[in-house]
Amino acid sequence: MSADELGWVWISITAVIAVLLVIVVRLAVVAQHQRSRIAELEHSIEVASAVAAHPKKPEERLVGVVVNVTKDDADEVVRLVHTSCSQAGMPAPLIMASSAEDPGYLMTQRAVEAGADVVIAAGGDGTVRAVAATLAGSEVALGVVPLGTGNLFARNIGLPYQDLEACVDEAIHGQSHRVDTLHLRLQRPGGRTDEEVSLVIAGGGLDAEVMEDTRDVLKQRAGWLAYGEAGLRHVMGARKSVTVRLDDGEPATFRVRSVLLANCGSLQAGMVLVPSAKFDDGHMDTVLFTPRHALDWARILAKTALRFSSDIPVMKVRQARTTRVTMAEPMPFQIDGDPVGEVTAVHAEVVPGTLVVHGVKRAVEQPPQPALRELD
Known part of the structure; x- marks a missing residue:
C-alpha cells in the first residue's frame, strides 16, 4: 500500500456511492x-x-x-x-x-x-x-x-x-x-504509546480500514479504482463512539464512521476535503464523519466536490491547537496514508512553524472555526 494514496481512498469511497457526474464536471x-x-x-x-x-x-x-x-x-x-x-x-x-x-x-x-x-x-x-x-x-x-x-x-x-x-x-x-506539523501520541491496546508526526492527514476508522483491506491483486489491475471495491465493502460499516476534546473545551461524544486530524485539506484532481485546513495557520482541523446511510455519504460528496463552505450535520469540522480523541473500542488508524495499526486514544498537537520547507507557493489564512462543544 503506497503511503501517498490517501486522497484516492476518500475519492473512491464517495464515488461508489453518489453521483459520479458531479465529479466529472468538477474535474x-x-x-x-x-x-x-x-x-x-x-x-x-x-x-x-x-x-x-x-x-x-x-x-x-x-x-x-x-x-x-x-x-x-x-x-x-x-x-x-x-x-x-x-x-x-x-x-x-x-x-x-x-x-x-x-x-x-x-x-x-x-x-x-x-x-x-x-x-x-x-x-x-x-x-x-x-x-x-x-x-x-x-x-x-x-x-x-x-x-x-x-x-x-x-x-x-x-x-x-x-x-x-x-x-x-x-x-x-x-x-x-x-x-506546521502535527505531533501525535498514539495509545495502543495494552498501554504502549508511540510518537509520530503528520504533515497531511491522520485519521481513524473508515479510511484506515480501506487502506488495510484493499486487495493487492485488484490494485495491480485497476489502480486506484481498487479502493472503490474496498470502500464499497466497508463504507456502510457500523459507527463507533469517540470522545473528542479540543484545547481546553469540554469533551463531547459522537458516533462516527471516521475521524480525521488535518494539517492540509486538498486531495488529487483539485478535490478539497477540508477547505479550512492550512499547513501554516497554527491550527489543525478535526473532522468528524457521522453518516448513517448512503444519502448522508452523497451529502459529503456534494460538499467536497462543490466546495461548500457551510457545515453539514454529517461532516463536522472544527479547528484547534490540541485535540484528544478517545475511542470506546480499538480503532484502525493511518498517518498520511500509512496504516499504523489500532489505537485506543490519540493526542494531537500542532507545532507551529517547526519545519522549514523550500518551494512553498501557496498559503491562505483562514479564521479559526468555533469550538466543537458549540455543536452540542
Missing part, C-alpha cells in the same frame, strides 16, 4: 485551472529570490537526498540533482536510498550530521513524512521531489508536481517557508 474545470496554475508557478521562479533565501556561498551548501529507488523516475531525479548542484558551483550531493525498513529517518540524520542545509525527499508522502519528522525543529530545510501517485503534501504546498526539473530547482533553490 474538467479543475484540470484546466491546474494546468494554468502550474504554468504560472514555473514562470514565476526567479533566481534573485533564491539567492536571497540562501545567504551561504554555493561552495558552502551541501544537499542531501533521500530517494525511494523503487519509484520509476528515481534515477532521473538523482541525475537532475547532480546537474543542478554542479551548475550552481555546489559540492556533489549526498545521495542515500531509503528502504522498506527505514523510509528515510536514519538517512536524513546522516545528511544533517554531514552538514546539509537542505535534505530532499524524493518519493511519495511516506518518504516526505520520514524526512520531515527528522528535520522538524531544526533549521535544515526540507525539499520535496514528488514521485508517488498522490503526492498530497507537494500538491498542498503548490509545487509543480508534474515537472521533476522544476521541483528539483525549488527543492534546492526555492524560497524557505515555515510550515
